[in-house]
Amino acid sequence: MGKLKEKIIESLLAVSGLLTILTTIGIIWVLFSESISFFSHVPLSDFLFDTQWTPLFVNKQYGILPLVCGTFLISIIAILVAMPIGLTIAVYLSEYAPQKFRRVIKPLLEVLAAVPTVVYGFFALTVLTPFLQKFIPDLGSFNALSAGIVMGIMIIPLVSSLSEDALYAIPKSLREASYGMGATRFQTAFKVAVPAASSGIVVSVILAIARAIGETMIVTIAAGQRPVITIDPRDAVETITAYIVQVSLGDVQHGSLEYQTIFAVGITLFIFTFILNNISFWAKKKYHQKYE
Amino acid sequence: MKQIEAKNVNAYYGDNHVLKNINMDIMPNSVTAFIGPSGCGKSTFLRMFNRMNDYIEGFRKEGEILIDGIEIYHKNVKVEELRQKVGMVFQTPNPFPKSVYENVVYGLKVQGVKNKKILSEVVERSLTQAALWEEVKDSLNKSALSLSGGQQQRLCIARALAVEPGIILMDEPAASLDPISTAKIEELITGLKKNYTIIIVTHNMQQATRVSDKTAFFYVGELIEYEQTAKLFSKPVNAKTENYISGRFG
Numbered sequence: 001m002g003k004l005k006e007k008i009i010e011s012l013l014a015v016s017g018l019l020t021i022l023t024t025i026g027i028i029w030v031l032f033s034e035s036i037s038f039f040s041h042v043p044l045s046d047f048l049f050d051t052q053w054t055p056l057f058v059n060k061q062y063g064i065l066p067l068v069c070g071t072f073l074i075s076i077i078a079i080l081v082a083m084p085i086g087l088t089i090a091v092y093l094s095e096y097a098p099q100k101f102r103r104v105i106k107p108l109l110e111v112l113a114a115v116p117t118v119v120y121g122f123f124a125l126t127v128l129t130p131f132l133q134k135f136i137p138d139l140g141s142f143n144a145l146s147a148g149i150v151m152g153i154m155i156i157p158l159v160s161s162l163s164e165d166a167l168y169a170i171p172k173s174l175r176e177a178s179y180g181m182g183a184t185r186f187q188t189a190f191k192v193a194v195p196a197a198s199s200g201i202v203v204s205v206i207l208a209i210a211r212a213i214g215e216t217m218i219v220t221i222a223a224g225q226r227p228v229i230t231i232d233p234r235d236a237v238e239t240i241t242a243y244i245v246q247v248s249l250g251d252v253q254h255g256s257l258e259y260q261t262i263f264a265v266g267i268t269l270f271i272f273t274f275i276l277n278n279i280s281f282w283a284k285k286k287y288h289q290k291y292e
Numbered sequence: 293m294k295q296i297e298a299k300n301v302n303a304y305y306g307d308n309h310v311l312k313n314i315n316m317d318i319m320p321n322s323v324t325a326f327i328g329p330s331g332c333g334k335s336t337f338l339r340m341f342n343r344m345n346d347y348i349e350g351f352r353k354e355g356e357i358l359i360d361g362i363e364i365y366h367k368n369v370k371v372e373e374l375r376q377k378v379g380m381v382f383q384t385p386n387p388f389p390k391s392v393y394e395n396v397v398y399g400l401k402v403q404g405v406k407n408k409k410i411l412s413e414v415v416e417r418s419l420t421q422a423a424l425w426e427e428v429k430d431s432l433n434k435s436a437l438s439l440s441g442g443q444q445q446r447l448c449i450a451r452a453l454a455v456e457p458g459i460i461l462m463d464e465p466a467a468s469l470d471p472i473s474t475a476k477i478e479e480l481i482t483g484l485k486k487n488y489t490i491i492i493v494t495h496n497m498q499q500a501t502r503v504s505d506k507t508a509f510f511y512v513g514e515l516i517e518y519e520q521t522a523k524l525f526s527k528p529v530n531a532k533t534e535n536y537i538s539g540r541f542g
């Protein structure tokens with residue numbers, strides 16, 4: 001009887017595992033097959049090196065660079081916000097804060113990540129941009145800057161929480177060794193704890209970047225939908241994800257070349273996050289080796 | 293002239309009274325062993341000499357500890373400077389995940405010493421004193437974690453010696469080592485006595501007799517007996533000491 005029950009549970013688990021794998025394969029399959037038919041119409045070299053992205057206009061050009069540029073511009077702004085703040089919080093919580101405080105603050109910070117991204121998007125558009133316009137007069141109502149900053153705020157908990165875990169995992173004996181040599185708390189934090197946790201911190205930052213690259217709502221709402229190559233954060237830009245939303249919501253005909261563009265840009269996005277996830281996986285492995 | 297003086301020291305973790313009215317004088321250039329059953333307060337007492345308990349939440353002390361005549365818990369004493377004078381070696385080897393070289397120069401770098409020549413001299417001198425130089429002189433840039441346990445512990449001793457502390461606290465420094473490494477550490481302690489005052493916590497009574505001049509026996513937070521090592525082990529005055537050293541409890 002018990003044996004049969006176990007058999008059933010086992011097969012249920014196997015089936016759900018299989019379903020997950022099949023779904024993933026299915027998604028990748030759709031991405032690839034639609035992209036292949038896209039690339040049979042548009043040469044890969046145009047896609048990679050053309051500097052205009054105008055598939056929805058009469059004069060169609062399929063250069064992905066403007067979308068990549070917009071994606072990276074916003075992600076860089078977001079990381080510039082999230083990394084220093086997130087790391088400061090992580091170091092403060094693990095090296096300075098009393099245990100009780102740490103236990104209260106950590107979950108509170110994670111709430112930041114649970115706020116729906118739509119809310120962040122409208123916050124950027126209706127609060128932050130008007131505020132920034134007081135200091136930066138030629139800031140457009142849609143711009144990379146406020147979308148990037150708000151996205152940075154959103155991913156702070158990703159950086160701080162994972163980095164804090166990495167710092168907290170550093171054996172107490174290493175800190176004691178440092179204090180015992182006459183090091184201050186600050187020196188102990190930055191000469192011993194942070195370097196020892198570096199691979200964990202790198203992982204947290206990479207995952208945060210991956211999250212930023214894949215984030216959709218904030219950029220769709222607040223960054224504008226203007227695919228241009230620019231490094232000026234005051235400009236309106238369009239990211240890969242925002243473009244996908246734009247096409248999906250628009251009245252583009254299914255199966256048309258315009259429609260297939262979203263699979264081509266989708267696979268580009270997939271490749272970026274795939275690479276980032278692999279780097280973080282590799283860094284994580286390295287980090288586990290050190291303490292086993 | 294005594295170098296360390298503990299006067300009426302009490303220590304608490306929260307409500308747990310773990311050191312009870314301890315008085316002890318320690319002479320310079322001597323080796324003092326702390327013995328006693330687990331949990332009797334040896335480590336707590338040892339860690340008061342470099343104020344290592346400061347960061348433990350709930351720790352509280354009473355009484356005074358004077359080193360070279362200065363009360364080390366006085367508010368004018370900078371704890372970082374104290375720890376440069378009172379070095380520590382821990383129970384399990386805890387080298388930093390850095391190179392051998394970086395481990396040894398850590399204390400000096402923390403003090404702001406940057407001169408490469410001075411640093412290299414100190415590395416050679418400290419590693420030689422810790423009887424490790426011959427084994428690692430060709431691999432100073434290798435990770436300290438690649439050394440054996442015994443080598444790591446001697447590296448930790450070299451790291452402590454690098455800042456010329458004067459006093460070295462050792463909390464069961466050989467507890468995790470094999471007999472050969474243990475013998476090396478004991479030999480080292482005897483050699484270091486010329487220039488350093490050493491306090492060593494040990495579970496191993498043979499070790500106490502081999503390396504120490506005086507021995508202190510602790511029992512549930514009290515200092516029961518503090519005597520010349522030879523005398524304490526041959527003619528203990530207190531019955532508890534006698535029971536402990538003859539292996540009847542602990």
Ligand SMILES: Nc1ncnc2c1ncn2[C@@H]1O[C@H](COP(=O)(O)OP(=O)(O)O)[C@@H](O)[C@H]1O
Nearest residue numbers: 305308310329330331332333334335336337348
């Ligand atoms: N960090 C700490 N927090 C609370 N209690 C502690 C702590 N460290 C030690 N103690 C308690 O203090 C007593 C003495 O411990 P310790 O000094 O480590 O003894 P020993 O080194 O002789 O084994 C024990 O009862 C132990 O449980």
Ligand SMILES: [Mg+2]
Nearest residue numbers: 334335336493
């Ligand atoms: Mg102990």
